[in-house]
Amino acid sequence: MAEAIKMEAPQNSLVEKIEVNLAEYSFFLGQIKQGQIYDGREVKWVSTGGPIFNRILNAHFEPEELNQRITETVARFKAANTPVTWLIGPATQPLTLGSQLEKHGFTYRGYWHGMALDLNHLSERPQVAAGLTVERVKDYQALKDWIDLACSGFQFSAKVTQAYQETLGNLRLNANTPWKPYIALIKGQPVATCVMYTGSQAAGLYWTATLPAAREHSVGTGLTWELLREAREMGYSTAVLHSTQMGLPLYERLGFQDYCKIKIYTWDNRSKLLQTLVKIKAKLHL
Structure with a gap:
């Protein structure tokens, strides 16, 4: 039992570092002109005011409030007609978030490998x-x-x-x-x-x-x-x-x-250029 705990603790710590760095990096991108950042306890998001680097991440929603919270969180991006990427990491809750995002018009684009050295x-x-x-x-x-x-x-x-x-x-x-x-x-x-x-x-x-x-x-x-x-x-x-x-x-x-894996879901307003940008960012760790 003690041996298992010793093995899990460093890995959990590294997973946290992977997710924290991604959030900090995303927040920095939101500091550009016209950018906005929301650092909430239940969800975080970045809006650049343009077609790229709009992100939602670190969601921790109650299962019974999931659909309402998705609608509320995405509303600003839909109102501005800007694409957005929702990133789902190991700490995201609930586990059904990804499947519910697809019901709200998001498309699953695969995942990134969260790596550490x-x-x-x-x-x-x-x-x-x-x-x-x-x-x-x-x-x-x-x-x-x-x-x-x-x-x-x-x-x-x-x-x-x-x-x-x-x-x-x-x-x-x-x-x-x-x-x-x-x-x-x-x-x-x-x-x-x-x-x-x-x-x-x-x-x-x-x-x-x-x-x-x-x-x-x-x-x-x-x-x-x-x-x-x-x-x-x-x-x-x-x-x-x-x-x-x-x-x-x-x-x-x-x-x-x-x-760990960072799953990628995207929503866009069907503009050809914006769809291209969203697909590109889903493939690359930018």
């Missing part, structure tokens, strides 16, 4: 392409270029890229911001992106994207490892991320372990 056990630097360097983005022109590069890595259309430019381009960007974008270069040429979000309990990684032509050079692995090393130097003991199925091999090679 003990930075005290970070592996040695992996073998990567010669000439790989990593730089932090520190000014708004560089951020604009970073967004273009990330969207190229994900192979987004010009319209989708513009939507991200209009939203991410308004984020706070200074030495103390927890949202830290990085760029990887090979012999001075930008080839990959990643964001490190320095949260209260863990360092989270988001927006890992590599240009198609550079994917055979372990650029993503090298960039991710450099950010993990930096997070450790900042004093973090845990790194977390939310991976698609495609990204699992990269992160597992670096020592990340899969601890």
Whole structure:
């Protein structure tokens, strides 16, 4: 019995760190111009005023009030005619929330793998392409270029890229911001992106994207490892991320372990562009 308790406690703690970092990251995205944040005990949500990064998460509803609470929570997004993503993690209650969301017009889009790594056990630097360097983005022109590069890595259309430019381009960007974008270069040429979000309990990684032509050079692995090393130097003991199925091999090679699933449900107003944006975000951990 004692052995089982010892095994469960660290895992529960890591799952909490995974969910907390996602909530903190989402709240930061809500700080853009026109953004709104609601940090309630029963539910949290972020509204950016635009077509992307609108999120509902950490719901804890009483089963008998579930349908009423869903209607109330989604009302502001429907009134504004903006799409929204509802994220369901291990702590979400009740367990029937997902099936009820579908009755309210939401579509199930799959799930992310909630992963964590003990930075005290970070592996040695992996073998990567010669000439790989990593730089932090520190000014708004560089951020604009970073967004273009990330969207190229994900192979987004010009319209989708513009939507991200209009939203991410308004984020706070200074030495103390927890949202830290990085760029990887090979012999001075930008080839990959990643964001490190320095949260209260863990360092989270988001927006890992590599240009198609550079994917055979372990650029993503090298960039991710450099950010993990930096997070450790900042004093973090845990790194977390939310991976698609495609990204699992990269992160597992670096020592990340899969601890939970974050289920994704989306609602949109049937605009073709907005549907595209919602589907993209459901596939990628942005």
